[in-house]
Amino acid sequence: xxxxxxxxxxxxxxxxxxxxxxxxxxxxxxxxxxxxxxxxxxxxxxxxxxxxxxxxxxxxxxxxxxxxxxxxxxxxxxxxxxxxxxxxxxxxxxxxxxxxxxxxxxxxxxx
Amino acid sequence: xxxxxxxxxxxxxxxxxxxxxxxxxxxxxxxxxxxxxxxxxxxxxxxxxxxxxxxxxxxxxxxxxxxxxxxxxxxxxxxxxxxxxxxxxxxxxxxxxxxxxxxxxxxxxxxxxxxxxx
Numbered sequence: 001x002x003x004x005x006x007x008x009x010x011x012x013x014x015x016x017x018x019x020x021x022x023x024x025x026x027x028x029x030x031x032x033x034x035x036x037x038x039x040x041x042x043x044x045x046x047x048x049x050x051x052x053x054x055x056x057x058x059x060x061x062x063x064x065x066x067x068x069x070x071x072x073x074x075x076x077x078x079x080x081x082x083x084x085x086x087x088x089x090x091x092x093x094x095x096x097x098x099x100x101x102x103x104x105x106x107x108x109x110x111x
Numbered sequence: 112x113x114x115x116x117x118x119x120x121x122x123x124x125x126x127x128x129x130x131x132x133x134x135x136x137x138x139x140x141x142x143x144x145x146x147x148x149x150x151x152x153x154x155x156x157x158x159x160x161x162x163x164x165x166x167x168x169x170x171x172x173x174x175x176x177x178x179x180x181x182x183x184x185x186x187x188x189x190x191x192x193x194x195x196x197x198x199x200x201x202x203x204x205x206x207x208x209x210x211x212x213x214x215x216x217x218x219x220x221x222x223x224x225x226x227x228x229x
Contacts, residue, residue, distance in 0.1 A: 042202050042220025088153050101153025
């Protein structure tokens with residue numbers, strides 16, 4: 001089946017630093033989504049990308065849909081303690097409803 | 112309710128027992144999804160309902176797993192003869208979705224049921 005390779009697995013940063021994480025796949029995805037999950041909660045959507053090359057921002061978050069449709073990255077600028085959590089990329093490939101998730105990036109922000 | 116509600120939030124059971132996990136979607140949402148999240152992994156698709164019918168159950172791992180949505184609202188995920196490998200967080204999500212529409216931000220996840228099989 002389709003798989004997403006997400007990196008890094010974890011990041012430990014200081015408050016105020018910028019963060020970058022990415023996802024790659026050997027197969028094409030038609031939609032890329034980035035979610036954040038906090039302990040004991042379900043994933044919450046941060047950014048959705050629908051077109052190859054698309055660059056979208058949501059506050060301090062910026063994400064891009066790779067031109068090849070096989071990768072995406074998420075940047076967080078000027079991190080704050082409440083950014084702590086697990087960030088997941090997810091994609092829609094052959095199906096228009098079945099999400100494939102990466103394994104997540106655990107972000108820790110030291111105040 | 113305001114969001115997707117899942118009960119119980121935690122379930123501890125013994126190997127071989129039967130369990131039911133309940134999902135109350137957002138009122139009016141026609142589509143309902145079950146995902147399973149193992150420790151250290153991302154969620155994995157199990158089953159998708161459009162209305163009362165299971166439109167895609169290809170993610171159910173084996174015939175011990177079954178899900179129903181008899182009135183097109185509440186859904187129950189049923190696991191027979193539980194095994195230790197079934198331990199995971201079971202997430203439910205719902206959306207108001209037209210069949211041909213591409214999934215977008217109108218997908219809401221519940222907080223999940225943490226299932227522990229001893």
